[in-house]
Amino acid sequence: MSRIGKLPISLPAGVSVQVSDNNVVTVKGPKGELKQAVDQDIKIRLDDGTLHVERPSEQKRHKALHGLYRSLIHNMVIGVSEGYKIVQELVGVGYKASNEGNLLELSLGYSHNIFFELPQEIKLQTITERGKNPTIILESHDKQLIGQVAAKIRSLRKPEPYKGKGIRFQGEVLRRKAGKAAGAK
16 A cells, blocks of 8 residues: 555645546635546545545556555645745845746846746745845745746756855755865975
């Protein structure tokens, strides 16, 4: 039995789950609504406030799908009830971030500014304080979407290993490299 797949999913207050005939799970909550298509072999059972994901056999494919869909549905339930938040820092001299609605403007040391349009499901906030690194805060109910957008923003200027300049997640620890040895004779 899959250790993750066999865990029940408890539904918080205000969250409702519907499973349609063609195995599409719809989760509604105070933060929004999410849908996920589930493989036809995997069964989803709803028992007074808890959700159970079941597989029909011990095939390797069924074992893999069992844990996968349980995790996806659990992430959806947390997203519509609490939401997800990702904080990124811009480390480097002259690096700036500002926004107008969902349009993010980044100055990352290139010859031009980068304009990045975010999806409507994501709330964007930028903070620039004196003496601190500029910060980008992303909030959404969709964990997959917010993770993908955060990775795309980070890929615009990945942290380099010598000085640590670039866009990094808050609390991320980078492996730093020593520079070249100066004049060792």
